[in-house]
Amino acid sequence: MSAVAGSPLPYWRLSGFYFAYFALLGGVAPFLSLYFESLGFEPARIGELVAIPMLMRCVAPNLWGWLGDATGQRLLIVRVGALLTALTFAGIFWRQDYWWLAAIMALHSFFWHAVLPQFEAITLAHLGSQSSRYSQLRLWGSVGFILTVVLLGLLLQREGMGVYPMAMLGIMLLISLCSALVPSPPQHVAATQEHADGFLQRLWRPGxxxxxxxxxxxxxxxxxxxxxLSIHLEALGYGRGLIGALWALGVVAEIVLFLVMRRVLAVFSLRRLLVASFLIASLRWLLLGTLADYLSVLIFAQVLHAATFGAFHVAAIHFVQQRFGEKYQGQGQALYATLAGVGGALGALYSGYVWQELGPALTFAVAAASAFSAALILALRLREDD
Known part of the structure; x- marks a missing residue:
């Protein structure tokens, strides 16, 4: 049951949307760079094309987040955004030159990044006082990711990269269908203090x-x-089927964490979870950059995805919920997505240039230094009760 009496939690419809949405990410994260490589682009151009959707995360979520909070029509934004994501991506079948692909990446991702922050706010509204159950819904996104990684990896190994765009379009249409099945969230009665200060005041609170x-x-x-990563592993001699399985392994570890995350949140503070996630991320990138040719090390590094994505994401979602409340949840989640987009875009760009000039080890070393720096910042700036 949701927090509002008599309003049942639409568990499977919410979970179904997460399943479809992250199934798309399961097609993008391991294979998009391989698709661009199959078209003959060099690493710097691949980094630029992969960075474009992340750059859209710097713009789109804040616009849609403000619109969602101002109008209250978050579910409509999700449905329209999902449909236009598929329609604009379909232009990839017309041409595959660099500038056309850059335009397709920009346009479809502008709508794609409208979707998830608003849906996170919708989910939290459905959960109400039971927000600790968030990970039980979100884990189905990880299931969608893992199935796509495994099945699409096998499909691409058998049929080649030419079928990749059609598979992506099919998943986008599934997201649109799932969004149509999600009901509107219940209207909660907000406490008076919820409106005592505005979005900017909340943004500048300590930490x-x-x-x-x-x-x-x-x-x-x-x-x-x-x-x-996929290009790195191919260069080390791993087959695409095994690469897909290794991506999937990381998400299996993430799913296991999601299953117990409610208990983890009851024991550890958000500050401790966030700092630990960054420290583990630093170790993970060092292992991937220097020892990925050892399968046992690679397996261990992928298991660490439970912390570097799973624990970090759940802790971050709860942090935003606590700091911005229901009224500003759309903008808070959008800002989270936006800053993730800024970092992701810069990460794709720098990795493209450094990879081409200096190779994998130094590229992952920069990543490890970034994660370690963040751990220090949070350790110094967040209070223990955060």
């Missing part, structure tokens, strides 16, 4: 600016992982 800076640093540190 909040440091948190958002570190969100950007976390995604910057993921730049070489999301942009070049």
């Amino acid at each position: 909040v600016p440091a948190f958002f800076l570190c969100v950007a640093l976390m995604q910057l540190s993921h730049g070489p992982y999301y942009t070049f």
